[in-house]
Amino acid sequence: xxxxxxxxxxxxxxxxxxxxxxxxxxxxxxxxxxxxxxxxxxxxxxxxxxxxxxxxxxxxxxxxxxxxxxxxxxxxxxxxxxxxxxxxxxxxxxxxxxxxxxxxxxxxxxxxxxxxxxxxxxxxxxxxxxxxxxxxxxxxxxxxxxxxxxxxxxxxxx
Amino acid sequence: xxxxxxxxxxxxxxxxxxxxxxxxxxxxxxxxxxxxxxxxxxxxxxxxxxxxxxxxxxxxxxxxxxxxxxxxxxxxxxxxxxxxxxxxxxxxxxxxxxxxxxxxxxxxxxxxxxxxxxxxxxxxxxxxxxxxxxxxxxxxxxxxxxxxxxxxxxxxxxxxxxxxxxxxxxxxxxxxxxxxxxxxxxxxxxxxxxxxxxxxxxxxxxxxxxxxxxxxxxxxxxxxxxxxxxxxxxxxxxxxxxxxxxxxxxxxxxxxxxxxxxxxxxxxxxxxxxxxxxxxxxxxxxxxxxxxxxxxxxxxxxxxxxxxxxxxxxxxxxxxxxxxxxxxxxxxxxxxxxxxxxxxxxxxxxxxxxxxxxxxxxxxxxxxxxxxxxxxxxxxxxxxxxxxxxxxxxxxxxxxxxxxxxxxxxxxxxxxxxxxxxxxxxxxxxxxxxxxxxxxxxxxxxxxxxxxxxxxxxxxxxxxxxxxxxxxxxxxxxxxxxxxxxxxxxxxxxxxxxxxxxxxxxxxxxxxxxxxxxxxxxxxxxxxxxxxxxxxxxxxxxxxxxxxxxxxxxxxxxxxxxxxxxxxxxxxxxxxxxxxxxxxxxxxxxxxxxxxxxxxxxxxxxxxxxxxxxxxxxxxxxxxxxxxxxxxxxxxxxxxxxxxxxxxxxxxxxxxxxxxxxxxxxxxxxxxxxxxxxxxxxxxxxxxxxxxxxxxxxxxxxxxxxxxxxxxxxxxxxxx
Ligand code: FES
Ligand code: FES
Numbered sequence: 001x002x003x004x005x006x007x008x009x010x011x012x013x014x015x016x017x018x019x020x021x022x023x024x025x026x027x028x029x030x031x032x033x034x035x036x037x038x039x040x041x042x043x044x045x046x047x048x049x050x051x052x053x054x055x056x057x058x059x060x061x062x063x064x065x066x067x068x069x070x071x072x073x074x075x076x077x078x079x080x081x082x083x084x085x086x087x088x089x090x091x092x093x094x095x096x097x098x099x100x101x102x103x104x105x106x107x108x109x110x111x112x113x114x115x116x117x118x119x120x121x122x123x124x125x126x127x128x129x130x131x132x133x134x135x136x137x138x139x140x141x142x143x144x145x146x147x148x149x150x151x152x153x154x155x156x157x158x
Numbered sequence: 159x160x161x162x163x164x165x166x167x168x169x170x171x172x173x174x175x176x177x178x179x180x181x182x183x184x185x186x187x188x189x190x191x192x193x194x195x196x197x198x199x200x201x202x203x204x205x206x207x208x209x210x211x212x213x214x215x216x217x218x219x220x221x222x223x224x225x226x227x228x229x230x231x232x233x234x235x236x237x238x239x240x241x242x243x244x245x246x247x248x249x250x251x252x253x254x255x256x257x258x259x260x261x262x263x264x265x266x267x268x269x270x271x272x273x274x275x276x277x278x279x280x281x282x283x284x285x286x287x288x289x290x291x292x293x294x295x296x297x298x299x300x301x302x303x304x305x306x307x308x309x310x311x312x313x314x315x316x317x318x319x320x321x322x323x324x325x326x327x328x329x330x331x332x333x334x335x336x337x338x339x340x341x342x343x344x345x346x347x348x349x350x351x352x353x354x355x356x357x358x359x360x361x362x363x364x365x366x367x368x369x370x371x372x373x374x375x376x377x378x379x380x381x382x383x384x385x386x387x388x389x390x391x392x393x394x395x396x397x398x399x400x401x402x403x404x405x406x407x408x409x410x411x412x413x414x415x416x417x418x419x420x421x422x423x424x425x426x427x428x429x430x431x432x433x434x435x436x437x438x439x440x441x442x443x444x445x446x447x448x449x450x451x452x453x454x455x456x457x458x459x460x461x462x463x464x465x466x467x468x469x470x471x472x473x474x475x476x477x478x479x480x481x482x483x484x485x486x487x488x489x490x491x492x493x494x495x496x497x498x499x500x501x502x503x504x505x506x507x508x509x510x511x512x513x514x515x516x517x518x519x520x521x522x523x524x525x526x527x528x529x530x531x532x533x534x535x536x537x538x539x540x541x542x543x544x545x546x547x548x549x550x551x552x553x554x555x556x557x558x559x560x561x562x563x564x565x566x567x568x569x570x571x572x573x574x575x576x577x578x579x580x581x582x583x584x585x586x587x588x589x590x591x592x593x594x595x596x597x598x599x600x601x602x603x604x605x606x607x608x609x610x611x612x613x614x615x616x617x618x619x620x621x622x623x624x625x626x627x628x629x630x631x632x633x634x635x636x637x638x639x640x641x642x643x644x645x646x647x648x649x650x651x652x653x654x655x656x657x658x659x660x661x662x663x664x665x666x667x668x669x670x671x672x673x674x675x676x677x678x679x680x681x682x683x684x685x686x687x688x689x690x691x692x693x694x695x696x697x698x699x700x701x702x703x704x705x706x707x708x709x710x711x712x713x714x715x716x717x718x719x720x721x722x723x724x725x726x727x728x729x730x731x732x733x734x735x736x737x738x739x740x741x742x743x744x745x746x747x748x749x750x751x752x753x754x755x756x757x758x759x760x761x762x763x764x765x766x767x768x769x770x771x772x773x774x775x776x777x778x779x780x781x782x783x784x785x786x787x788x789x790x791x792x793x794x795x796x797x798x799x800x801x802x803x804x805x806x807x808x809x810x811x812x813x814x815x816x817x818x819x820x821x822x823x824x825x826x827x828x829x830x831x832x833x834x835x836x837x838x839x840x841x842x843x844x845x846x847x848x849x850x851x852x853x854x855x856x857x858x859x860x861x862x863x864x865x866x867x868x869x870x871x872x873x874x875x876x877x878x
Contacts, residue, residue, distance in 0.1 A: 019427060022427075027424075027426055031358075032362075033360070035548070036501065037500070037501070037580065037810075039579060040810075043499065043810055073358030074357070074358045076358075090348060090353060093346075093777045095351075095352040095355050096219035096785055097498070098351065099362060099500045100499050100548075101355055102356075123818065124818050131499065131810065131817060132499075133498055133499040133551075134499075135787075137818050138784050139781070141818070154823050
């Protein structure tokens with residue numbers, strides 16, 4: 001039995017230690033917001049927070065996070081940063097297909113928790129692990145700035 | 159009330175609010191200009207006034223679940239925030255062609271769906287007119303209410319029941335709104351599912367769950383089309399979480415079921431992990447000799463000989479002989495994968511002859527027919543539910559995963575969710591074709607293009623051009639050059655090919671528009687001025703190509719990007735290209751920086767596009783352009799290499815996609831024209847590749863004629 005604290009609730013799971021957190025969330029707990037994209041920590045679709053830090057659930061073994069606080073997209077609205085990101089995402093109509101966006105919001109949430117007013121270089125660094133195949137990057141950048149109450153312009157190449 | 163060709167559809171049921179919901183409908187099979195259009199399927203109005211509009215086509219991120227219902231709501235005269243949108247079932251009898259491909263959704267539906275809204279509105283007015291014993295002319299509608307000149311008014315909900323019992327109007331009698339009066343079409347509306355997506359709600363195909371469902375993987379051949387000889391299954395069966403392991407025989411259809419081994423488990427991860435315990439023996443002889451390098455060698459020998467003539471205008475050889483200057487260049491583009499971020503997946507339940515499928519697909523009806531053929535059941539016993547797709551890019555025009563899921567579910571005797579690994583997706587794509595090109599052109603004494611000859615080598619399956627692999631003209635050269643021709647040669651392949659966003663154009667635009675840049679420079683002319691000069695030469699008809707529309711977008715993008723007086727730092731350059739595809743005219747300018755080591759970064763892209771007289775949803779339309787431009791730039795870094803009949807790239811580490819730090823700033827301007835509105839998923843993509851390659855040349859003098867456009871190729875070209 002592995003005991004996990006997911007979105008504030010303690011869950012006991014009959015899984016081997018090396019079972020990936022991603023599939024525990026999706027197949028065992030029915031939390032489908034965390035997405036599968038590559039399985040090798042290349043796309044960021046599976047990003048969750050473990051004790052506030054963005055990690056890739058596809059390569060995180062449940063045994064390694066027993067006892068840690070795990071937050072998924074389903075509970076991101078419980079924090080002011082989470083709601084600010086969600087409303088910025090809607091305000092700027094970031095979503096195209098939407099498949100990557102849970103992971104994008106989780107990565108952005110971890111960034112803002114650490115750096116409340118990230119500049120373009122910090123956004124690049126924090127978001128480089130999240131692929132958006134629809135390439136909504138321009139709006140993601142602007143939405144992170146909107147959520148952190150900064151001017152939205154991309155100033156990298158001026 | 160009914161006639162032979164026209165049936166009223168009255169649907170009554172409980173709505174989400176518990177209110178009575180009444181549908182409006184007619185089917186007008188006699189109307190030659192309109193497909194059967196049943197309003198009852200599109201519009202329901204509750205007696206409490208709730209308005210539900212059904213979105214007919216698959217949503218893959220192109221925004222049609224929002225834009226198509228906007229067309230209906232506009233003519234219905236109802237406020238957008240009162241409209242609930244839901245996905246229609248797959249039923250072409252009732253909803254027409256329900257697919258997502260070719261940038262056709264707006265093209266096909268712009269007028270048809272406005273008529274649906276106008277007809278429902280007409281019936282509501284008719285109900286009010288009967289109640290007050292007045293004529294239609296005395297009524298107006300606004301904000302979901304019918305107003306009579308006397309001052310009396312009715313909410314649509316009050317009229318819903320009466321209206322649904324009326325005879326529907328003749329669609330041709332309906333007068334559609336003057337675009338100047340639009341209050342929904344042409345306004346920016348956010349995606350109808352976005353709020354649910356940012357909360358992580360389970361909308362996608364891969365999020366589907368049904369009772370008693372097990373999880374499946376399907377292990378296919380490591381070489382395209384290879385057959386399974388045998389496989390030991392016992393070791394995999396003994397793994398934890400495994401419910402069943404079995405083999406399935408393919409049906410000889412590369413678009414359907416192929417040989418493989420199904421693993422059924424209580425979690426997808428258990429099934430995936432058990433793959434390592436299989437020791438399948440495949441007959442891979444079919445792949446021998448199918449290599450990217452051999453294809454290239456073969457292509458070059460074919461380019462030395464005449465190909466099959468596809469288009470010919472004037473005497474090209476004579477024009478070339480008379481030219482003051484002649485240019486020849488060889489270009490090449492590689493195979494590419496689609497790699498939508500949501501891996502292929504499908505949930506299937508088979509009970510006797512009845513089959514239920516949930517899938518993210520761009521072509522649900524083709525999927526239904528494929529499943530019926532694969533299982534040998536009647537199409538009527540197969541239901542396909544469209545789920546939101548995590549990207550399509552053309553990959554989900556194919557339904558191979560549906561044939562697999564249905565076959566696996568039937569054999570396993572339990573409902574299953576089949577999910578491909580990313581490695582499965584890279585290994586079993588329908589790739590954008592590679593192609594190899596020789597271009598020749600002549601310039602006259604004044605630097606005008608006088609002759610153009612293009613020969614492209616692409617691939618064949620059997621004696622037929624492989625799917626989406628044909629060389630094509632787009633009307634540009636054949637319109638603007640006095641003598642031109644287009645030839646094609648074919649190499650037999652086993653590589654499955656298919657439609658990737660802006661198919662054909664996504665490769666050919668790079669080839670042709672880079673060559674146009676070479677011609678402009680050879681003519682000692684500015685690349686924008688050179689193209690404008692050629693475009694003003696057009697006499698007579700260029701078929702579907704309209705030179706004036708292309709001139710307008712070129713002029714617009716030159717202004718917008720400050721082309722004449724650019725601000726460029728050291729190592730930076732600007733490039734331009736234009737391309738006509740999917741009925742859209744696009745001209746784009748890229749500003750890039752090339753570093754001393756050959757690495758390059760696109761800083762800005764300016765886009766001017768003409769897709770007709772109306773942009774339905776500007777916020778989403780700009781998103782499509784931003785995405786298409788970045789998609790095109792990302793593709794310049796990637797390739798699928800074929801070795802012994804297999805793709806060697808297996809995941810995103812070897813097939814890089816564009817990431818945040820590489821994303822340029824994209825500026826979008828729509829140039830309005832008188833043409834009927836057309837689609838936007840694709841036509842903004844093709845010109846960005848040559849615009850970027852031309853900018854790289856401007857920045858550092860390296861003319862790279864082969865994709866991917868790597869730093870190594872830039873350095874090699876710099877050395878000359
Ligand atoms: S699925 Fe975990 S990073 Fe891609
Ligand atoms: S919105 Fe489609 S992958 Fe990001």
